[in-house]
Amino acid sequence: xxxxxxxxxxxxxxxxxxSCDIIVSSGEAMSLSAQDGRLDQYKLSKTAILGLRxxxxxxxxxxxxxxxxxxxxxxxxxxxxxxxxxxxINENESISIKNSSDSIFNDxxxxxxxxxxxxxEFALKLESEIKKRDSRVTATPYNGLSISNxxxxxxxxxxxxxxxxxxxxxxxxxxxxxxxxxxSMHYASLLGRDLKHLDINQCIEETLxxxxxxxxAKPVPSGKYEVIFNTDTLSDLLGVFSNYxxxxxxxxxxxxxxxxxxxxxxxxxxxxxxxxxxxxAFTHDYIDSEGVLRKDLTLIDNGVLKSFYHxxxxxxxxxxxxxxxxxxxxxxxxxxxSTNWLIKPGKHTDSEVKDGTYLEVIDVMGLHxxxxxxxGEFSFGASGYLCKDGKRIQPVKEITIAGNFNxxxxxxxxxxxxxxxxxxxxxxxxxxxxxxxxxxxx
Amino acid sequence: MLLQKEVAHxxxxxxxxxxxxxxxxxxxxxxxxxxxxxxxxIKDISSGIDSGIGVRxxxxxxxxxxxxxxxxxxxxxxxVKKLAAQFSSKHTGVMKTFNFTPLSYKEIxxxxxxxxxxxxxxxxFKKLDSLVREKSPLISQxxxxxxxxxxxxxxxxxxxxxxxxxxxxxxxxxDVVAADGNExxxxxxxxxxxxxxxxxxxxDLNQIAExxxxxxxxxxxxxxxxxxxxxxxxxxxxxxxxxxxxCGHLLETTxxxxxxxxxxxxxxxxxxxxxxxxVDDGTNDNLWGSLSIDDEGMPTQKTQLxxxxxxxxxxxxxxxxxxxxxxxxxxxxxxxxxxxxxxxMRNTYxxxxxxxxxxxxxxxxxGLYCASMGGGSVNPGTGEFNFSVNEGYMVKNGKIDHAIKxxxxxxxxxxxxxxxxxVGNNLEWxxxxxxxxxxxxxxxxxxxxxxxxxxxxxxxx
Numbered sequence: 001x002x003x004x005x006x007x008x009x010x011x012x013x014x015x016x017x018x019s020c021d022i023i024v025s026s027g028e029a030m031s032l033s034a035q036d037g038r039l040d041q042y043k044l045s046k047t048a049i050l051g052l053r054x055x056x057x058x059x060x061x062x063x064x065x066x067x068x069x070x071x072x073x074x075x076x077x078x079x080x081x082x083x084x085x086x087x088x089i090n091e092n093e094s095i096s097i098k099n100s101s102d103s104i105f106n107d108x109x110x111x112x113x114x115x116x117x118x119x120x121e122f123a124l125k126l127e128s129e130i131k132k133r134d135s136r137v138t139a140t141p142y143n144g145l146s147i148s149n150x151x152x153x154x155x156x157x158x159x160x161x162x163x164x165x166x167x168x169x170x171x172x173x174x175x176x177x178x179x180x181x182x183x184s185m186h187y188a189s190l191l192g193r194d195l196k197h198l199d200i201n202q203c204i205e206e207t208l209x210x211x212x213x214x215x216x217a218k219p220v221p222s223g224k225y226e227v228i229f230n231t232d233t234l235s236d237l238l239g240v241f242s243n244y245x246x247x248x249x250x251x252x253x254x255x256x257x258x259x260x261x262x263x264x265x266x267x268x269x270x271x272x273x274x275x276x277x278x279x280x281a282f283t284h285d286y287i288d289s290e291g292v293l294r295k296d297l298t299l300i301d302n303g304v305l306k307s308f309y310h311x312x313x314x315x316x317x318x319x320x321x322x323x324x325x326x327x328x329x330x331x332x333x334x335x336x337x338s339t340n341w342l343i344k345p346g347k348h349t350d351s352e353v354k355d356g357t358y359l360e361v362i363d364v365m366g367l368h369x370x371x372x373x374x375x376g377e378f379s380f381g382a383s384g385y386l387c388k389d390g391k392r393i394q395p396v397k398e399i400t401i402a403g404n405f406n407x408x409x410x411x412x413x414x415x416x417x418x419x420x421x422x423x424x425x426x427x428x429x430x431x432x433x434x435x436x437x438x439x440x441x442x
Numbered sequence: 443m444l445l446q447k448e449v450a451h452x453x454x455x456x457x458x459x460x461x462x463x464x465x466x467x468x469x470x471x472x473x474x475x476x477x478x479x480x481x482x483x484i485k486d487i488s489s490g491i492d493s494g495i496g497v498r499x500x501x502x503x504x505x506x507x508x509x510x511x512x513x514x515x516x517x518x519x520x521x522v523k524k525l526a527a528q529f530s531s532k533h534t535g536v537m538k539t540f541n542f543t544p545l546s547y548k549e550i551x552x553x554x555x556x557x558x559x560x561x562x563x564x565x566x567f568k569k570l571d572s573l574v575r576e577k578s579p580l581i582s583q584x585x586x587x588x589x590x591x592x593x594x595x596x597x598x599x600x601x602x603x604x605x606x607x608x609x610x611x612x613x614x615x616x617d618v619v620a621a622d623g624n625e626x627x628x629x630x631x632x633x634x635x636x637x638x639x640x641x642x643x644x645x646d647l648n649q650i651a652e653x654x655x656x657x658x659x660x661x662x663x664x665x666x667x668x669x670x671x672x673x674x675x676x677x678x679x680x681x682x683x684x685x686x687x688x689c690g691h692l693l694e695t696t697x698x699x700x701x702x703x704x705x706x707x708x709x710x711x712x713x714x715x716x717x718x719x720x721v722d723d724g725t726n727d728n729l730w731g732s733l734s735i736d737d738e739g740m741p742t743q744k745t746q747l748x749x750x751x752x753x754x755x756x757x758x759x760x761x762x763x764x765x766x767x768x769x770x771x772x773x774x775x776x777x778x779x780x781x782x783x784x785x786x787m788r789n790t791y792x793x794x795x796x797x798x799x800x801x802x803x804x805x806x807x808x809g810l811y812c813a814s815m816g817g818g819s820v821n822p823g824t825g826e827f828n829f830s831v832n833e834g835y836m837v838k839n840g841k842i843d844h845a846i847k848x849x850x851x852x853x854x855x856x857x858x859x860x861x862x863x864x865v866g867n868n869l870e871w872x873x874x875x876x877x878x879x880x881x882x883x884x885x886x887x888x889x890x891x892x893x894x895x896x897x898x899x900x901x902x903x
Contacts (some may be wrong), residue, residue, distance in 0.1 A: 332488075
């Protein structure tokens with residue numbers, strides 16, 4: 001692959017590019033689903049895609065190809081150079097990273113050695129156990145397993161070269177329960193790099209726990225509530241407003257915190273860090289899409305906004321150095337993105353965080369359509385539990401939770417001392433109690 | 443021809459010899475051009491070609507699928523071999539020969555493709571940007587995005603079918619941000635059609651500028667929405683997203699075959715208010731979700747889903763037909779060769795009624811008027827849904843009153859159909875993308891204005 005990439009870069013430079021870089025994403029994947037005690041679907045794939053970015057006379061041109069034959073790559077080069085001719089001048093974007101040696105990282109690669117038969121058996125067992133444990137389960141609409149082994153490559157015309165392997169195996173199931181005219185459903189999944197380390201019982205128990213409880217769920221009365229999001233829903237909520245940390249969005253005036261650098265955006269003891277190779281994270285991401293070696297970045301320090309995510313272009317605009325958060329897919333233009341999030345623990349015990357009455361949110365619906373990342377307003381459907389002193393006293397569904405992200409982090413009343421992680425092991429946060437969120441129910 | 447008939451023949455014959463009941467090849471070559479514009483500049487122009495082949499084998503009710511960028515015969519045979527490896531020992535087949543008969547079908551009409559050079563496209567962007575900015579000094583950003591693609595597909599299968607279609611698509615996205623002090627609000631529109639640049643030339647850019655600017659400015663000054671149960675009017679066009687998400691997906695055989703849809707056993711029964719009729723139609727000329735043939739090579743059709751409140755048909759693909767016995771409706775769709783086909787919607791809408799907006803406002807008295815809906819999602823098992831309101835107003839004493847923001851509608855798909863008590867006379871369609879098991883595909887949603895007697899509204903007041 002390295003030779004093909006180098007040859008395409010040479011061709012682009014010989015065709016008139018001032019500089020260029022290439023991203024290749026390649027991968028193999030297998031997925032299967034099981035229904036009614038038998039294999040229902042089985043899917044295999046093997047693909048690769050090459051994305052070329054050229055800079056000519058300070059103008060950017062992009063192209064991609066899924067074919068790696070010489071003619072296709074020459075066509076892609078010609079297209080990128082032609083596209084550059086019609087773009088406007090971009091004073092900030094350049095190809096400037098020159099590393100002294102190749103960077104090759106494999107510690108996020110797949111380690112699974114299980115056979116296909118074992119994987120099929122795992123999916124079948126997920127379904128049969130769910131059905132066996134509760135007679136009200138009418139179906140497991142989503143039940144299966146998928147495995148992917150990907151490799152990404154980066155090279156630029158200054159000779160910088162990097163490769164990273166990423167692999168994962170995930171198993172998932174769901175339980176649709178019916179009891180009279182009441183229905184409920186919950187979905188849970190497991191993530192790992194080796195089938196033998198996946199805890200099938202954990203997945204089954206989580207799926208059944210909430211779907212059984214939610215058969216009895218009802219809305220709470222409308223009003224203001226204190227809320228604790230589980231780490232999955234908190235991570236999803238932060239993800240909707242990730243543009244608040246983007247330097248590119250700040251330049252394009254679509255980041256509401258554009259002018260807030262150095263100002264207070266959260267309560268005093270709230271600290272949030274982007275940690276590319278956090279020790280417990282599932283994925284360690286060592287190098288960004290411009291070939292920059294990553295490092296930890298403090299986004300919010302004790303309530304004060306400290307940094308946006310930068311690539312070399314946004315860094316030049318703001319007169320800072322890149323934070324190593326460049327993101328570009330083979331088909332897309334240069335942007336920025338996060339890696340793993342770490343919210344630093346607070347001082348309260350979990351019992352103190354759970355003191356009194358609050359809503360525990362387990363599942364949210366419509367986050368992306370219900371969250372407006374320009375105005376900060378959000379309103380989405382939620383399911384969970386009404387709790388008192390840490391005990392679930394009523395299963396809750398068919399409610400909406402609404403607020404404004406600009407105020408949300410100022411509404412934190414308590415933060416726990418122990419870190420929890422979300423299902424994909426990319427967000428690490430203590431229990432956080434938010435005050436004064438609006439709930440619409442009965 | 444994207445794949446030689448002889449290669450297709452040998453691959454399919456090999457699959458059948460390994461005991462498969464059915465084998466299908468889906469060959470795709472799609473050229474794409476994207477132009478991104480914001481801050482009054484062309485940021486980047488990107489182009490590329492997606493190309494690959496998907497192979498599907500069906501054993502009984504089980505579907506096996508593999509795809510690759512390679513069109514070499516040995517790679518295709520290898521894919522079939524790997525797919526069948528798990529199952530061929532339990533099945534035996536014989537080597538057969540196939541005569542592929544090209545499918546003749548009635549082509550839907552689409553707006554001419556028309557070759558337009560980049561400078562003319564860029565000129566359109568600059569004109570639209572100026573039109574938006576001259577509407578108000580509060581406009582702080584105009585972001586525009588044009589996607590143009592031409593999908594060429596071929597399908598061969600073990601029933602002797604050969605079918606091909608050329609599918610040009612074009613869509614313009616306009617995103618407008620208004621700012622006043624610390625307050626910001628945005629609005630968005632995204633017209634799209636089957637066809638070429640002549641569609642963009644046919645658009646009234648001034649009207650797009652006016653509509654998006656108005657929505658952003660209205661939201662900027664809007665008050666928080668009160669929460670609670672209330673009667674709601676949902677305007678035409680993209681308002682149809684609720685029917686699409688909360689009911690349409692539950693009528694696809696991918697849900698019906700798992701019995702996860704509340705409607706799986708309701709064919710022939712009244713599932714909606716008698717004022718409601720709904721259609722899923724693949725044959726409308728020019729529309730974004732139209733297809734001459736589906737991605738299994740079947741000519742598309744107009745499918746009456748609900749007639750006067752009664753469930754008439756499901757949306758059914760080949761596998762859905764095998765598993766449920768319902769008739770195929772030309773609805774087997776996929777994003778690309780990377781996905782096996784599944785039963786999916788095309789242009790889905792609640793059909794024209796008789797009421798006027800005034801009739802509805804009068805009957806509501808006090809409630810919510812949703813002039814423009816955002817997106818949403820639905821839990822397919824329980825039918826619970828959640829949709830955001832992009833532009834909304836409170837209704838007081840039968841009249842539209844002040845603007846509100848941050849409103850969400852939540853409910854259950856099966857219940858909502860019975861709560862539609864009035865259907866308007868202003869049917870309109872809007873382009874959208876629908877994500878599901880077989881990827882993200884172009885679909886049209888539509889409806890006239892509808893009145894819901896009562897629905898839970900989420901808000902902050």
